[in-house]
Amino acid sequence: MDGLPIRRVIEHVISGSLRIPAFQRGFVWDAERVAFLMDSIYKGYPFGAAILWRTKEQLKTERALGPFTLPDRQPEYPIDYVLDGQQRLTSVFGVFQTEIPADGDTSWTNIYFDMEASENFQDSRFVALDPQEADLERYFPIGTFFDVLGYRNATKGLDAQKASLIDSVQATFKEAQIPIQYIETDNRAKVAIVFERVNRMGVELDVFQLLSAWTWSEDFDLQNKFTELADDLKPFGFESVGDDTNLLLRCCAAVVKHDVSPGALVSMDGSEVRDRFSEVENGIKGAIDFLRNNFNVESLDNLPYSTLIVPLSVFFAVGQGKSVKLSTSQRETLIRWVWRACFSRRFSAGVIRNLNRDIEEAQKLRTLGKSALAQINVSIDAPFFSEQFSVRTTNTKTFVMLLAHSRPLSYVSGQPISLASVLQNYNRNEFHHLYPQAFLKKLEYAAPEINRLANFVFMSSQDNKTLGGVAPSIYRGRMDSVAVPKILERSLCPASLFDDDFEAxxxxxxxxxxxAAKRLIGS
Known part of the structure; x- marks a missing residue:
């Protein structure tokens, strides 16, 4: 196994020889993980080898290195494509490089060394801070370690003891080696096997992206088609579908082969997909239209599972100039299937198996008018709503869909909430506690108890401020008294809200x- 000094990693990226293939996912680490990596490098802890595929042939489609657009490579240089270790290499490059301007957020690169923290094996001395809030007498910006002028300016105000400490930390990073394992071959089948094995514990569609990039690139630029589709969906808030290559490839395989396994994708060729792409496109648009009209879904972020679009795209997939006319029975089946899939967490495990079954049943529903699509076992009980509220979790998104379905009203004015605007700007600020945090903390409730799903409702920050952090029996007087019964009904909230007994x-x-959930799933 070889090792690359950090300076060489930076040089390889800047020369264009270290690159990210399109079948890799994007950079997803946050600043805390980047800081943790820096601590591991500093302490000499193992952090895993990067696997690079060295080849003479450049791929037709590539990905940026996080927010950094990679320069063209020098012709005489071989190319090293990252098969594994993209997050680590992007972190190292982003923190220490100073030459390539960023095209996106780089707040995660602001990593500092805590000069006053005690040295121990467990705790990290590296922290992520906003530069405007960093006390430079205590926190040293490590991004200057490979920038002579920047390092000189950053150290000149330090006393002798801190300057000596930082010199030793810088020396550690200058001597550090990033473990590298090379695969030198132009045989893509061999690389495909390596990539599959590296990602075996990950999401199945890593392999999809790899194979599609090679199988279709010569006669069908699928990415351009996806980009055009994203533009079509932009007015409806679903342009991010065009960026989700995993989801789109599953829709292609589902419509063309009725099978989303990697083997099904390999068996397709570019001409087959090209000839039927209008069906795929219509299927995806029909799926999104169905979700928007029946579930108040305004963006991909609102869905507990983006995977729901795949079987729906099969149902709505018809050729150019055609459309699917839903019968009442078909609509009810599709709606019940969505609710059952969400409440049963259907696509949290066994994804390909469950998708293939649902794809088959969706096709039957369209052609035969009935199927077993919605026959999914699901059990809903009160503990579901004791989960913690977090806008990114499946349970919370399902809970939000349930609330949206009841067409909630403002807790102050009693007027309908504009779900379209709220759900397009989907974030924690659109939801607040029914029993205010301030009130419950005085009663010595802990955060996990306060932040249960059942204690949340659609509520703007302004309404929350108006009601204040007082007992519900008090803030009731700040609500529209005539509208209170309807407000409670439409937020699926009992009148016991105003009894000031939180557990009850x-x-x-x-x-x-x-x-309410049982009514929707039909049980």
Whole structure:
């Protein structure tokens, strides 16, 4: 196994010889993980080897290195494509390089060394800070370690003891080696096997992207088609579908082969997909239209599983100039299937198996008018709504869909909430506690108890401020008194909200939410 000094990693990227193939996912690490990596490098802890595929032939499609657009390579240089270790290499390059301007957020590169923290084996001395908030008498910007002028300016105000400490830290990074394992071959089948094995514990579609990039690139620029589709969906808030290559490839395989396994993708060729791409496109548009009209979904972020679009795209996939006319029975089946899939967490495990079954049943539903699509076992009970609220989790997104389905009202004015604008700007600020945090903290409730799903509702920051951090029995007087019964009904909230008994309220509301969910799944 070889090792690359950090300076050489930076030079390889700047020369264009170290590159990211299109079948890799993008950079996803946050600043805390980057800081943790820096601590591991500093302490000499193992952090895993990067695997590079060295080849003479450049791929037709590539990906940026995080927010950095890679320069063209020098013709005489071989290319090293990153098969594994993209997050680590991007982190190292982003923190220490100073030459390539960024095209996106680089806040994760602001890593500092805590000069006053004690040295121990467990705790990290590297922290992520906003540069405007960093006390430079305590925190040293490590991004200057490979920048002579920047390092000189950053160290000149330090006392002798801190300057000596930082010199030793810099020396550690200058001597550090990034472990590298090379695969030198122009045989793409061999690289495909390596990549599959490296990613075996990951998401199946890593392999999809690899194979599609090679199988279709010569006669069908699939990425351009996806980009055009994203533009078409932009007015409806779903342009991010065009960026989700995993999802789109699954839709292609589902429509063309009724099978989303890697083997099904390999068996397709560019001409086959090209000839039927209008069906794929219509299927995806029909799926999104169905979700928007029946579930108040305004963006891909609103869906508990983006995977829901795949079987729906099969149902709505028809050729150019055609459309699918839904019968009442078909619509009810599709709606019930979506709710059952969400509440059963259907696509959290066994994804390909469950997708292939649902794809087959969606096709039957369209051609025969009935199928077993919605026959999914699901059990909903009160503990579901004791999960913690987080806008990125499956349970929270399902909970939000449930609330949206009831067409909630403002807790102050009693007027309808504009779900379109709220859900397009999907974030934590659009939801607040029914029993305010300030009130519950005075009663010595801990955060996990306060932040249960059952204690949340659609509520703007302005409404939340108006009601204040007081007991519900008090803030009731700040609500439209005439509208209160309707507000509670449309937020699936019991009248016991105003009894100021938090545990009794949680029990009552959880049961109301369970009852509402059971009506939707048809049980």
């Amino acid at each position: 309220f949680i029990e009552d509301r959880s049961q109301m939410l369970v009852d």
